[in-house]
Amino acid sequence: xxxxxxxxKYLFRKEGQNVTLSCEQNLNHDAMYWxxxxxxxxLRLIYYSQIxxxxxxxxxxxxxxxxxxxxxxxxxxxxxxxxxxxxFYLCASSPDRAVRNEQFFGPGTRLTVL
Amino acid sequence: QKEVEQNSGPLSxxxxxxxxxxxxYSDRVSQSFFWYRxxxxxxxxxxxxxxxxxxxxxxxxxxxxxKASQYVSLLIRDSQPSDSATYLxxxxxxxxxxxxxxxxxxxxxxxxx
Numbered sequence: 720x721x722x723x724x725x726x727x728k729y730l731f732r733k734e735g736q737n738v739t740l741s742c743e744q745n746l747n748h749d750a751m752y753w754x755x756x757x758x759x760x761x762l763r764l765i766y767y768s769q770i771x772x773x774x775x776x777x778x779x780x781x782x783x784x785x786x787x788x789x790x791x792x793x794x795x796x797x798x799x800x801x802x803x804x805x806x807f808y809l810c811a812s813s814p815d816r817a818v819r820n821e822q823f824f825g826p827g828t829r830l831t832v833l
Numbered sequence: 834q835k836e837v838e839q840n841s842g843p844l845s846x847x848x849x850x851x852x853x854x855x856x857x858y859s860d861r862v863s864q865s866f867f868w869y870r871x872x873x874x875x876x877x878x879x880x881x882x883x884x885x886x887x888x889x890x891x892x893x894x895x896x897x898x899x900k901a902s903q904y905v906s907l908l909i910r911d912s913q914p915s916d917s918a919t920y921l922x923x924x925x926x927x928x929x930x931x932x933x934x935x936x937x938x939x940x941x942x943x944x945x946x
Binding site: 752759760761762764767777810819820821822823824825826827 | 845865867869875876877878879882884893921923925930933936937938939
């Protein structure tokens with residue numbers, strides 16, 4: 720089945736720890752995105768990547784890092800510098816960055832800091 | 834920063850009624866417009882895309898776009914309890930080399946039997 724997978728579904732982190740969220744897609748999409756969603760809030764863009772080995776900061780990149788070594792993978796690391804990381808993290812991908820930018824979402828990872 | 838505004842709701846309609854969801858955006862050069870449905874605890878699902886002025890119909894859903902007024906709406910006909918969700922409006926900005934979507938905060942819809 721084609722789609723976007725995220726793992727884990729739930730993640731618990733102690734303060735001071737770095738954690739990495741996985742995002743994989745087998746849709747052959749060029750562009751991939753990471754969003755954060757807090758209760759009652761819209762989606763806020765963390766990082767995005769339009770091609771392999773290139774990525775750009777979104778609106779709230781501080782305390783996060785990403786890599787794009789393969790077209791199908793775009794992992795997000797939440798570092799200890801992120802002061803309030805508890806949130807719902809969503810990965811998305813898009814087949815065409817230049818024209819219409821329809822984005823499709825994975826199931827999400829819910830991160831809780833203990 | 835681009836602005837995408839939606840009424841947060843909640844919007845409550847009876848089963849079988851028409852639900853009307855509205856969205857305004859600040860940037861006149863925006864090109865593409867999307868509606869996503871998000872059930873509680875789940876990820877957003879793309880339900881409608883619209884790129885030119887006028888109406889676009891898909892089943893019980895109709896998207897309406899008016900670029901001159903910077904306004905996009907979603908109508909849901911014959912609303913069902915299963916339509917109860919938060920609806921997110923998104924606008925594509927290709928003002929820079931690398932395009933991105935801007936999302937509104939969403940409108941929560943409840944359809945009661």
